[in-house]
Amino acid sequence: MTDHKTSRLEDEYFVREDAEKKRKLALQVQKETEAAELKRLKALHHMRCPKCGLGLQEVKYQGIDVDVCFACHGIFLDRGELEQLARPEKSGVMDAILNWFKGETKP
Ligand SMILES: [Zn+2]
Secondary structure (H helix, E strand, O other): OHHHHHHHHHHHHHHHHHHHHHHHHHHHHHHHHHHHHHHHHHHHHOOEOOOOOOEOEEEEEOOEEEEEEOOOOEEEEOOOHHHHHOOHHHHHHHHHHHHOOOOOOOO
């Protein structure tokens, strides 16, 4: 009777242990899948225009790296660059950027 009870408790212990092991493993697999997916997405989209999918060109101007899509005229800025462009001393930069598209016929 006591033996039976003990072995049942042991069974439950091992089942719990096993479940915990499998839960941790599933969590690990999920994390690895997410990391792999993030890596895949970055490889697929890095320096690609989010609107048309063509390659972005990096143009450095007055210390600001502007990513430009010459296909759809999209202009993309990294973190902090919009704040830089908003400064009064950089007021000429936007005009200069817009000039990069001059000479192209409007779609
Ligand atoms: Zn584009």
